[in-house]
Amino acid sequence: MDLYLPVANMSVNIIMIVALGGMVGILSGMFGVGGGFLTTPLLIFYGIPPTVAAASAATQVTGTSVSGIFAYWQRGGVDTRMGAVLVTGGVAGSLLGAMLFEWLQALGQIDTVINLMYLGLLGSIGWLMLRESLEALRAMGSGQSVPTRKRRHHPLVTALPMRWRFYKSGLYMSPLAPLFLGILTGIMTMLLGVGGGFIMVPAMLYILGMDPKMVVGTSLFQILFTTIASTMVHSVTTHAVDIVLASLLLVGGAIGAQIGARLAMKVDPVRMRLGLAIVVILVALRMAIGLAWQPEEIFTIQWL
Amino acid sequence: MTPRATGLLCALMLLPAGSASVAASGDPVLVPDVSSRAIDIKYSFVGEELLLFGAIIYPDGRAPDERADIVVVIRGPTRPIRLREKQRVAGIWVNTQSVGFGSAPGYYAVASSRPIDQMIDERTAAIYEIGLRNLSLSPTEFEDSAQLRRFENGLIDLKRRQTLFVESAGGVEINQGALYRARLMIPAQVPVGRYTAETFLISHGDVIAVASRDIDIRKTGFDRFVAMAAEHYGLIYGLIAVTLSICLGWFAGWLFRRF
Numbered sequence A: 001m002d003l004y005l006p007v008a009n010m011s012v013n014i015i016m017i018v019a020l021g022g023m024v025g026i027l028s029g030m031f032g033v034g035g036g037f038l039t040t041p042l043l044i045f046y047g048i049p050p051t052v053a054a055a056s057a058a059t060q061v062t063g064t065s066v067s068g069i070f071a072y073w074q075r076g077g078v079d080t081r082m083g084a085v086l087v088t089g090g091v092a093g094s095l096l097g098a099m100l101f102e103w104l105q106a107l108g109q110i111d112t113v114i115n116l117m118y119l120g121l122l123g124s125i126g127w128l129m130l131r132e133s134l135e136a137l138r139a140m141g142s143g144q145s146v147p148t149r150k151r152r153h154h155p156l157v158t159a160l161p162m163r164w165r166f167y168k169s170g171l172y173m174s175p176l177a178p179l180f181l182g183i184l185t186g187i188m189t190m191l192l193g194v195g196g197g198f199i200m201v202p203a204m205l206y207i208l209g210m211d212p213k214m215v216v217g218t219s220l221f222q223i224l225f226t227t228i229a230s231t232m233v234h235s236v237t238t239h240a241v242d243i244v245l246a247s248l249l250l251v252g253g254a255i256g257a258q259i260g261a262r263l264a265m266k267v268d269p270v271r272m273r274l275g276l277a278i279v280v281i282l283v284a285l286r287m288a289i290g291l292a293w294q295p296e297e298i299f300t301i302q303w304l
Numbered sequence B: 001m002t003p004r005a006t007g008l009l010c011a012l013m014l015l016p017a018g019s020a021s022v023a024a025s026g027d028p029v030l031v032p033d034v035s036s037r038a039i040d041i042k043y044s045f046v047g048e049e050l051l052l053f054g055a056i057i058y059p060d061g062r063a064p065d066e067r068a069d070i071v072v073v074i075r076g077p078t079r080p081i082r083l084r085e086k087q088r089v090a091g092i093w094v095n096t097q098s099v100g101f102g103s104a105p106g107y108y109a110v111a112s113s114r115p116i117d118q119m120i121d122e123r124t125a126a127i128y129e130i131g132l133r134n135l136s137l138s139p140t141e142f143e144d145s146a147q148l149r150r151f152e153n154g155l156i157d158l159k160r161r162q163t164l165f166v167e168s169a170g171g172v173e174i175n176q177g178a179l180y181r182a183r184l185m186i187p188a189q190v191p192v193g194r195y196t197a198e199t200f201l202i203s204h205g206d207v208i209a210v211a212s213r214d215i216d217i218r219k220t221g222f223d224r225f226v227a228m229a230a231e232h233y234g235l236i237y238g239l240i241a242v243t244l245s246i247c248l249g250w251f252a253g254w255l256f257r258r259f
Helices: A014-031 A036-046 A050-074 A080-107 A110-141 A176-192 A197-208 A212-237 A243-266 A269-292 B003-014 B122-128 B145-161 B221-232 B234-258
Strands: A002-005 A010-013 A164-166 A171-173 A299-303 B029-034 B038-041 B047-057 B069-075 B078-089 B092-105 B108-112 B165-169 B172-175 B179-187 B193-203 B206-219
Touching: A002 A243, A010 A014, A014 A036, A014 A050, A014 A197, A014 A243, A014 A269, A036 A050, A036 A176, A036 A269, A050 A176, A050 A212, A050 A243, A050 B234, A080 A110, A080 A164, A080 A176, A080 A212, A110 A176, A110 A197, A110 A269, A110 B092, A176 A197, A176 A212, A197 A212, A197 A269, A212 B234, A243 B221, A243 B234, A269 B092, A299 B145, B029 B193, B029 B206, B047 B069, B047 B193, B047 B206, B069 B172, B069 B179, B078 B145, B092 B145, B108 B179, B122 B206, B145 B165, B165 B179, B206 B221, B221 B234
Parallel strands: B038 B206, B108 B165
Antiparallel strands: A002 A010, A164 A171, A299 B078, B029 B047, B047 B179, B069 B108, B069 B193, B078 B092, B172 B179, B193 B206
16 A cells, blocks of 8 residues: 655555554644654654655644644633743744754754754653652652642743733743743744644643643644644745645544543543653653664765 | 668667667667656556667677677766765764765666676766766765765765665676667656666677667656645645645544544
8 A cells, every 4th residue: 555745756655654643643632742753753764855754744733733622622721822822932933943944954964953952852851751750650659648739830930021811821920931932842843843742741831830731732722823834834935745645644643633632531640741751751762872873874965 | 681671770760769879880770668758656656667678780680799788777867966974973973074966866777788897998987977886976065086985985875775776787688689678677766857768789898879768757647736736836735735634633523522
């Protein structure tokens, strides 16, 4: 079952790509991450040109996040006010990212920068989450009541000027913090084809200090609009969105997201966070190995 | 062979199909053909095997005693590229040096009846660009010949593993000194464009006849439409991609809530 991809200029196995989309979709529904941080590297590993992989993965993430957002919307789990601030940053970030992309590509350092970004972000966030969820598990195991950690945002966030009320998230803080977070993830969406959920979810929890019930829904909301912006920017600048590839990934991804959202209701949230932490750390390790070991291909071709 | 048949074949050689003979009259001529003049890339395309075949016609109708050799070359459109090399810097592998190549073919396959270096000398091979080592890649911005050689080898090695560069010594079969054929694989990831299939007749270290045919490799139908839209109508294409993505996701969500 092979299919030719008109933009990627190669043929792929349909079942492989749909299965890849499905696996990533389950993660997406469970954790509120887009799953792009897995899709893009796996597509590149399959042999799809990196730019096409990143662009098409972003398009796919749009679809999976729509599919997942329903469940959370109905439960009132989306803070649209917070979401709007994040999206504003996200769109600005996509445009910045496009400029950065072109500049780094001309320098020939795009791959290294992408890998280093992955490593730094995933490594630190995975570690944070792992420590936190293990502590919570240990507390539960020893029969103690889980220490009710006071939810609060990072001291740096408190120092920012101008304060808004985010009722649903239970926050009174400067919108500059989520705006900055939005810009950061927008840049990453453009460069890495990721929705940024795996950065956004922990950042919302540990840096902004949002109500955990709002985190996943709001993150999906932000991902939806940021990936739309990045698909548009890619279509106009790099022309690398492969609509056939994105559709294949989506067929798997949309189904996976539904399964994931149902699983999420059954699994204990602490264990779920531990699960995500482990996935994130594994991807970071893979990146570190990729950077330190001699790569399979010493030479790479760049079309001029 | 009758004079009339020879005349007809000579007339064929003069057709503007891109065939030409370098030799003066009295030398043998080549009548080449390929199994497809055009390769259409559509959704089910996984690559195609090309058969290059033809006849060697000697003016007196008799094959000479010494063995003549045939080389066939398929060459894709050239495109300027920059080749980057990774080196270990502070513990991690990053791109450091790079060399530009002004005319690297997107695809190049050569098949011959004997190893190339046993048939012709380097100069002749370089003139006709026969063999992967003899391609003129028009390098730019290189430091010295050692660096250039390393990069050329790197490029050839990379493209060979992608099966976009092929060298097959012994890939041409010659029957009774007059009929030849060779099979070459066109992989799915070839660039589109106009390809040429050249056939060289070689004897005593000289190229005595050359003939060539064009092959068009192009996308058709839906794939052509998508590729064209992506390249020229980015904004509309992007909107369609987003709409499609949202609709598919929405539909899946709706479907699951029903069950």
